[in-house]
Amino acid sequence: MVKNARSSILARLRMAPESVGVIQPDWRPAVIAEPERQNRFTTMIEAAHGEVHPVESQVWPQRLLSILANRGIRRLLIAPAHPLGRALAEAWAGNPDAPELVPYDRCVEEMKDTLVHGIDAALTGTAGAIAETGSLVLRPGADEPRLMSLLAPIHIAVLEANAIHDTLTSMMASQHWNRAMPTNLLLISGPSKTADIEQTLAYGVHGPKELIVLIME
Amino acid sequence: MNSPTGFAQRAAVALSDKSLRANFRRAMDGLMEKRKAQFPDRQALEALRDKGAAIRANALSKLPDLLERLEANCTANGIQVHWAATVAEGNAIISEILGKHHARLVIKGKSMVSEEMHLNHHLQQQAIDAIESDLGEYIIQLAGETPSHIVMPCIHKNLDQIARLFADNIPDQAYTEDVDALTAAARRVLRERFAAADAGLSGVNFAVAETGTLVLIENEGNGRLSTTLPSLHIAVTGIEKVVESLSDIPPLLALLPRSATGQPITTYVNMISSPRRPGEKDGPTEVHLVLLDNGRSKVYADPHLRDTLRCIRCGACMNHCPVYGRVGGHAYDAVYPGPIGKILMPQLDGLEAKGDLAHASTLCGACAEVCPVKIPIPDILVHLREESVNPTGAVAHSHFSGTLERTIWSMWTMVNTSPKLYRLFLWGATRFGNLMPGRLFKRWTLVRTRPQFARASLHEQAASEGFGDG
Amino acid sequence: MRTLDKPEKVYFFGTCLMDTVYPEAGLAAMRLLKREGITVVFPQSQSCCGQPARNSGYAPDAIEVATRQLDAFSENWPIVVASGSCAGMMRHHYPKMFAGTNDEARAAAFADRIYEFSWFLVHVLKIDLRDHGEPIRVAFHTSCSSRREMQIVDEPLRLLSQLSNVTIVPFARETECCGFGGTFSIKQPDISSAMATDKMTAIVESGAQAVVSGDCGCLMNIGGTLEKAGHPVRPVHLAQFLWERSHE
Numbered sequence: 001m002v003k004n005a006r007s008s009i010l011a012r013l014r015m016a017p018e019s020v021g022v023i024q025p026d027w028r029p030a031v032i033a034e035p036e037r038q039n040r041f042t043t044m045i046e047a048a049h050g051e052v053h054p055v056e057s058q059v060w061p062q063r064l065l066s067i068l069a070n071r072g073i074r075r076l077l078i079a080p081a082h083p084l085g086r087a088l089a090e091a092w093a094g095n096p097d098a099p100e101l102v103p104y105d106r107c108v109e110e111m112k113d114t115l116v117h118g119i120d121a122a123l124t125g126t127a128g129a130i131a132e133t134g135s136l137v138l139r140p141g142a143d144e145p146r147l148m149s150l151l152a153p154i155h156i157a158v159l160e161a162n163a164i165h166d167t168l169t170s171m172m173a174s175q176h177w178n179r180a181m182p183t184n185l186l187l188i189s190g191p192s193k194t195a196d197i198e199q200t201l202a203y204g205v206h207g208p209k210e211l212i213v214l215i216m217e
Numbered sequence: 218m219n220s221p222t223g224f225a226q227r228a229a230v231a232l233s234d235k236s237l238r239a240n241f242r243r244a245m246d247g248l249m250e251k252r253k254a255q256f257p258d259r260q261a262l263e264a265l266r267d268k269g270a271a272i273r274a275n276a277l278s279k280l281p282d283l284l285e286r287l288e289a290n291c292t293a294n295g296i297q298v299h300w301a302a303t304v305a306e307g308n309a310i311i312s313e314i315l316g317k318h319h320a321r322l323v324i325k326g327k328s329m330v331s332e333e334m335h336l337n338h339h340l341q342q343q344a345i346d347a348i349e350s351d352l353g354e355y356i357i358q359l360a361g362e363t364p365s366h367i368v369m370p371c372i373h374k375n376l377d378q379i380a381r382l383f384a385d386n387i388p389d390q391a392y393t394e395d396v397d398a399l400t401a402a403a404r405r406v407l408r409e410r411f412a413a414a415d416a417g418l419s420g421v422n423f424a425v426a427e428t429g430t431l432v433l434i435e436n437e438g439n440g441r442l443s444t445t446l447p448s449l450h451i452a453v454t455g456i457e458k459v460v461e462s463l464s465d466i467p468p469l470l471a472l473l474p475r476s477a478t479g480q481p482i483t484t485y486v487n488m489i490s491s492p493r494r495p496g497e498k499d500g501p502t503e504v505h506l507v508l509l510d511n512g513r514s515k516v517y518a519d520p521h522l523r524d525t526l527r528c529i530r531c532g533a534c535m536n537h538c539p540v541y542g543r544v545g546g547h548a549y550d551a552v553y554p555g556p557i558g559k560i561l562m563p564q565l566d567g568l569e570a571k572g573d574l575a576h577a578s579t580l581c582g583a584c585a586e587v588c589p590v591k592i593p594i595p596d597i598l599v600h601l602r603e604e605s606v607n608p609t610g611a612v613a614h615s616h617f618s619g620t621l622e623r624t625i626w627s628m629w630t631m632v633n634t635s636p637k638l639y640r641l642f643l644w645g646a647t648r649f650g651n652l653m654p655g656r657l658f659k660r661w662t663l664v665r666t667r668p669q670f671a672r673a674s675l676h677e678q679a680a681s682e683g684f685g686d687g
Numbered sequence: 688m689r690t691l692d693k694p695e696k697v698y699f700f701g702t703c704l705m706d707t708v709y710p711e712a713g714l715a716a717m718r719l720l721k722r723e724g725i726t727v728v729f730p731q732s733q734s735c736c737g738q739p740a741r742n743s744g745y746a747p748d749a750i751e752v753a754t755r756q757l758d759a760f761s762e763n764w765p766i767v768v769a770s771g772s773c774a775g776m777m778r779h780h781y782p783k784m785f786a787g788t789n790d791e792a793r794a795a796a797f798a799d800r801i802y803e804f805s806w807f808l809v810h811v812l813k814i815d816l817r818d819h820g821e822p823i824r825v826a827f828h829t830s831c832s833s834r835r836e837m838q839i840v841d842e843p844l845r846l847l848s849q850l851s852n853v854t855i856v857p858f859a860r861e862t863e864c865c866g867f868g869g870t871f872s873i874k875q876p877d878i879s880s881a882m883a884t885d886k887m888t889a890i891v892e893s894g895a896q897a898v899v900s901g902d903c904g905c906l907m908n909i910g911g912t913l914e915k916a917g918h919p920v921r922p923v924h925l926a927q928f929l930w931e932r933s934h935e
Contacts, residue, residue, distance in 0.1 A: 207438025
């Protein structure tokens with residue numbers, strides 16, 4: 001029955017008259033000069049309630065500690081196989097003021113309760129960002145699971161300043177995304193939000209309520 | 218002549234609902250303003266619309282080939298692809314997949330195609346719970362209603378109505394009109410469902426043939442959760458949603474969120490290309506894609522009507538429609554309301570069932586002006602009207618029943634093709650028009666005075682003033 | 688951008704609504720053109736552009752009637768039309784309607800000769816109007832056809848701006864349809880009435896003393912609504928208003 005549907009659908013489509021050839025217009029997105037990109041990225045993501053902190057790359061774990069102070073974060077999810085996760089574990093080791101680091105080191109089936117109820121924040125890296133729309137690019141994978149940037153109420157993302165591209169078009173092209181797509185590729189442009197209730201904006205519907213971006217300079 | 222039809226009657230009811238009208242007016246005004254603010258440069262906007270239209274037209278021109286390519290690449294990635302000619306087939310496929318997994322609880326990301334399939338109802342009959350996770354869809358699910366807009370499903374609901382729904386349906390939820398509190402309550406309830414769900418079901422915004430990638434856009438995060446947390450993910454889409462290349466996505470992303478809700482981009486753009494790969498710790502272990510026809514191949518078959526399938530479901534057309542803005546989505550009694558609904562529903566459901574929608578337009582063109590992929594909606598509406606008068610079989614279930622109307626137009630043609638008859642008509646209208654009984658103008662005079670015919674026609678006066686015949 | 692040198696002779700297309708309800712507007716338009724030194728020809732064999740039939744789905748009937756207009760305006764003179772919707776029909780839809788027929792070339796040539804009245808005044812005649820009237824506040828209603836088919840929005844405003852005693856007042860939701868839509872007003876009377884009422888309210892609230900439009904259908908709709916509600920805002924066609932104000 002399934003096979004019949006496939007062949008009947010394709011046959012019906014192929015019986016239709018041919019379209020006139022479609023001319024593709026020469027469209028290019030705006031170009032954002034390199035010195036402008038970080039500003040543009042910051043402006044856009046802040047307008048969507050993202051929080052941006054430029055930090056010196058050597059001292060980012062310490063800076064993160066002070067940024068997170070007074071937010072009541074007791075348990076922070078990290079990816080132990082990821083360089084960022086390792087660096088944080090090292091830097092915060094033995095610090096009684098630091099949140100407890102929870103490693104995402106087993107599959108979700110074994111950690112579900114912890115992931116859904118037991119963490120206050122999660123830290124991930126990024127695969128760059130897009131200035132035009134104020135979007136982080138994430139490529140979750142074996143080293144950094146997908147749910148990290150989604151389940152915790154606070155998502156902390158670390159972004160290299162020199163990895164900010166101007167547009168999605170240029171980033172996609174220069175990195176040849178079409179050659180090999182990962183399981184999941186994400187653009188994140190702010191904390192979770194909705195305007196379904198009388199068009200009033202509310203944050204943290206299902207995804208994180210807060211998005212904190214550390215830009216490493 | 219169309220007798221008072223379902224749509225006209227429902228519209229009349231909606232028009233007298235002051236609260237509904239106020240809700241829609243406010244919502245539509247807001248959405249129009251927001252969209253306008255995102256497109257300050259007219260030339261840039263038109264260039265982008267041209268690009269969007271070309272991308273979609275290109276994809277449609279190669280549709281069968283692209284669908285095969287999509288299937289091949291998805292399959293190579295580990296996504297299982299299914300084809301469904303009808304809604305019944307689609308529902309059966311989904312039931313079978315869920316059955317194999319002994320799934321009892323399905324968490325849904327937003328999918329208009331699943332509405333088209335009446336999927337929730339179908340699953341309920343098999344004792345499978347399908348819970349909507351998009352806040353707007355969740356709210357109307359609590360209310361037992363259908364969406365009134367394709368992007369913002371509960372536009373027709375007031376804050377107090379929503380607060381009441383939450384208080385009545387969520388355990389330990391006190392009545393509150395605080396939006397943040399309501400949002401937090403929904404988050405809390407749905408979180409448990411996400412965690413407990415056996416399967417997640419989503420729609421697809423764009424399916425990329427080149428890479429076998431499903432692109433889903435959203436603001437809330439429920440789409441990502443539905444497609445990441447449960448071990449089984451089923452995506453449903455109409456066959457027209459495929460695009461050729463990954464590079465087609467950025468222009469479409471530059472158009473859709475800005476046209477829909479006036480956002481430069483949605484909070485999340487979620488590109489899924491495979492199930493969980495070895496070494497990965499989360500993500501569904503099985504991903505299925507159901508390609509639904511349900512009449513789209515018939516729309517495709519007619520070159521005048523094919524452009525209907527360009528639609529990227531942004532909702533801009535209905536946001537700008539003076540008819541939709543006054544009667545709201547439910548008056549259409551259709552899965553897809555507004556201008557896109559007026560051209561799509563008669564084609565999917567047939568002219569007999571939904572043909573009246575094609576007449577529910579002044580052809581003002583506000584929709585075509587904002588459509589990001591330049592669908593010529595007024596032209597398609599006229600074409601559907603032609604089909605209902607002179608069925609050619611291009612649209613399902615054409616059934617002309619307006620004998621009186623055809624007679625009137627035949628007489629009109631006779632008068633307007635004979636200069637003598639036309640001048641006779643003018644003489645009659647000017648000398649006797651104002652003597653005609655008022656009841657002939659009943660519909661016109663609901664809120665207007667009747668037209669006042671002149672004492673002598675322009676033909677007569679032009680001649681007597683010396684504006685000769687050449 | 689189309690260009691046309693000021694011609695010696697033009698045709699005038701009256702439109703069926705002007706013929707029966709607003710002939711004074713048609714006369715005003717022709718008088719204005721004549722005053723500018725143009726010979727205006729009004730073919731007696733003209734009738735309707737065919738739009739009502741086309742919009743109702745009666746394509747063959749529309750084509751039959753349209754063919755008669757091709758016959759009536761056979762000389763190669765510009766055709767001035769004081770209606771955005773009829774101009775739009777003849778300029779944009781005739782070529783498509785006649786594509787593939789024996790009249791394809793003739794219809795395309797005809798469509799090429801169609802000029803909407805206000806556009807013609809501004810871009811061809813480059814008219815310069817003097818105002819002889821008393822101060823007045825007017826609202827200008829652009830029909831959807833003018834706005835979206837003919838893309839004529841500025842021209843009427845430029846003409847009104849030449850009149851020194853005329854103040855153009857803005858009103859709410861100017862770009863929204865007035866609800867006429869031809870047969871729509873009869874087929875969907877409730878929605879049409881609601882739209883007309885909203886348009887009327889917006890105009891009344893603007894403080895306008897007159898509502899001017901380049902389309903008789905909209906005028907009949909908005910004017911009829913104003914009158915029934917008892918508002919003394921005068922509905923008047925652009926051609927008539929310009930003639931009255933500029934004529935001594």
